[in-house]
Amino acid sequence: NAGVTQTPKFRVLKTGQSMTLLCAQDMNHEYMYWYRQDPGMGLRLIHYSVGEGTTAKGEVPDGYNVSRLKKQNFLLGLESAAPSQTSVYFCASSRLAGGGYEQYFGPGTRLTVT
């Protein structure tokens, strides 16, 4: 039971390049999320999904796209990377359990855009 995994762990991009971050969970969770974390700040929600085939915008969606073709996977795409997207990206998943939606986090992807 691996929980939530993320690929890759590190990446360096040049401005204008594109890439996809992959998140996978093996807990059969309905909900999945992408966050970014910048130094000295909390987590900000980029996009989220409430089930296979559905996605929705979070707090800071501009410059990102997502897809959830399979329940266990949630992809985050950057079409044209910008230095402002340098950040640590965390994926999380959750389900309703005991009245709450405790989120389980992946190990993170550290992205640098030069």
Add this chain to the structure above:
Amino acid sequence: ELKVEQNPLFLSMQEGKNYTIYCNYSTTSDRLYWYRQDPGKSLESLFVLLSNGAVKQEGRLMASLDTKARLSTLHITAAVHDLSATYFCAVDMDSSYKLIFGSGTRLLVRP
């Protein structure tokens, strides 16, 4: 708009001392979560508080929730160096599956 504020943002304390971290939020919610993050690592769930008056304890940490005051506290008893980390609180947005996180409290426990 739901806002979550933590204070202090940075806390340096001596081993053996007690202290409390505060988490205030701006709208009605009865579900609050505490997470721990070690430097360069991911977030680890500490406590899930699901009702007014909820209290959870694990080792030297105790969390409580007062939904009427829109306040949660994380109390540290007799701090040890291993507790050094950043602690985040998060609140359900509109009692949904989306969380809004505070900015975090960086805790440093000195010998």
